[in-house]
Amino acid sequence: MAQIFSRKSNVYARVVMLALVVLPISALAIASAITRSPYNTNVGIPITQPVPFSHEHHVVELGIDCRYCHTYVEKSGNPGLPSTQVCMSCHSQIWTDSPLIAPVRQSWRDNKPIVWNRLNWLPRYVYFAHNVHIAAGISCNDCHGPIQSMMITYKGKAFWMSFCLNCHRQPEKFISPRHDVWKLYRDIERYGNHLEITNGQGQQISPGLTSRESALLEGKYYENQGRDLVIGEQLKRDLHIQSALLTNCSVCHH
Numbered sequence: 173m174a175q176i177f178s179r180k181s182n183v184y185a186r187v188v189m190l191a192l193v194v195l196p197i198s199a200l201a202i203a204s205a206i207t208r209s210p211y212n213t214n215v216g217i218p219i220t221q222p223v224p225f226s227h228e229h230h231v232v233e234l235g236i237d238c239r240y241c242h243t244y245v246e247k248s249g250n251p252g253l254p255s256t257q258v259c260m261s262c263h264s265q266i267w268t269d270s271p272l273i274a275p276v277r278q279s280w281r282d283n284k285p286i287v288w289n290r291l292n293w294l295p296r297y298v299y300f301a302h303n304v305h306i307a308a309g310i311s312c313n314d315c316h317g318p319i320q321s322m323m324i325t326y327k328g329k330a331f332w333m334s335f336c337l338n339c340h341r342q343p344e345k346f347i348s349p350r351h352d353v354w355k356l357y358r359d360i361e362r363y364g365n366h367l368e369i370t371n372g373q374g375q376q377i378s379p380g381l382t383s384r385e386s387a388l389l390e391g392k393y394y395e396n397q398g399r400d401l402v403i404g405e406q407l408k409r410d411l412h413i414q415s416a417l418l419t420n421c422s423v424c425h426h
């Protein structure tokens with residue numbers, strides 16, 4: 173068959189095709205180089221806030237559910253921060269004279285929201301949504317560290333691309349039944365850091381934290397093993413999670 177395109181146009185086509193692949197990637201790389209620095213620093217460093225709000229106090233000692241304050245975490249991409257009204261549902265009655273709460277009362281009187289300093293964020297060219305991750309039973313602590321023991325909140329983990337991909341490649345090693353996300357904090361409240369005792373068959377002899385919960389308590393990485401891995405693999409099938417697709421660039425960059 174006669175050649176329709178000359179050799180030369182073939183070369184052009186290749187250059188164009190290469191550019192189509194390389195340009196978006198290098199655009200991301202440039203965007204990242206420009207904006208990179210602040211995103212992944214400050215891990216573990218508490219940041220001064222207008223009010224010294226303590227997750228430790230409110231989550232474990234008082235047992236308030238994350239969803240009371242981060243109302244949309246299960247329903248939408250963005251969890252949201254609590255309005256002054258949420259704080260005032262208690263603080264119009266408790267600690268009403270405390271100087272620590274003064275900015276909350278001020279905000280209530282002036283009808284102006286408290287401006288919290290943000291700790292966690294991603295570069296704008298990365299897409300993320302909370303609800304899908306919570307639905308897959310991924311713990312807040314997997315991504316935010318030991319929130320329940322923070323007196324002043326700090327950034328728990330750095331969101332490098334490899335951090336996201338490590339899980340997207342093998343989600344069965346991290347996912348868990350959905351209610352585990354909330355059970356963790358109730359169990360910490362109940363058992364402190366005491367571990368459960370099991371016999372050789374993995375049956376519980378005395379109650380306490382599971383090894384998964386114990387690792388999450390400290391904000392450590394925990395990869396499902398044994399029974400947890402069997403459950404993770406089953407969930408992956410039930411939720412139709414396809415890890416081959418989850419690592420596509422377009423999942424997070426679009």
Ligand code: HEC
Pocket residue numbers: 221225226227230231236237238239240241242253254288289290291292293312313316319320324325357
């Ligand atoms: C009583 C309300 C309340 C509860 C309950 C609560 N939070 Fe918060 N959370 C806040 C407030 C206020 C802030 C902003 C100030 C700060 O960073 O401490 C915040 C900030 C955060 C941040 C950092 C946001 C940022 O700037 O990036 C994370 C992560 C977080 N909360 C996770 C959790 C988790 C997980 C739970 C449940 C275990 C929880 N919170 C329960 C009120 C609450």
Ligand code: HEC
Pocket residue numbers: 223224225226229230234236241254258259260261262263266267272273276
């Ligand atoms: C469900 C009730 C409840 C809600 C909602 C609530 N608090 Fe509290 N808060 C308390 C109680 C109870 C105390 C502690 C009293 C004590 O120490 O015995 C407290 C203590 C505090 C303190 C004192 C410092 C400390 O942690 O010991 C601050 C500051 C504070 N809260 C800020 C807030 C802010 C800001 C919000 C809204 C984001 C909020 N609280 C929402 C019940 C609540």
Ligand code: HEC
Pocket residue numbers: 238242245250251252253290292293294295300302305306310311312313314315316331353
């Ligand atoms: C798979 C990882 C992951 C999990 C699980 C996760 N988060 Fe986040 N969270 C993030 C990332 C990434 C950001 C920054 C998002 C951005 O910039 O769009 C963030 C931001 C936040 C913020 C700040 C939002 C704002 O507007 O200031 C809050 C609050 C928060 N997360 C709460 C939670 C709570 C509560 C849970 C558990 C119920 C949770 N997160 C579970 C990764 C996660």
Ligand code: HEC
Pocket residue numbers: 298299300301304305307308310314315331335336337339340343346347411412413414418423424
């Ligand atoms: C611990 C495991 C884990 C981590 C860490 C994680 N993911 Fe995911 N992510 C998942 C799973 C599992 C799904 C698929 C959920 C499903 O399909 O039901 C998912 C789905 C997604 C989706 C698809 C959402 C949709 O609308 O279909 C995006 C986008 C995403 N993740 C972005 C990120 C980013 C960005 C990060 C890092 C900041 C991240 N993820 C970290 C486990 C994780």
Ligand code: HEC
Pocket residue numbers: 197198200201204208211212294295298331332333336337340418419420421422423424425
């Ligand atoms: C699970 C989500 C996720 C997937 C899938 C993903 N990325 Fe990323 N990517 C990120 C996050 C998060 C960052 C921001 C990292 C940072 O702030 O340092 C990023 C940053 C980048 C950057 C900027 C340079 C850098 O490394 O920080 C490039 C280039 C990039 N991604 C290319 C790709 C390509 C090409 C693919 C497909 C092979 C891909 N990404 C797939 C989450 C993802």
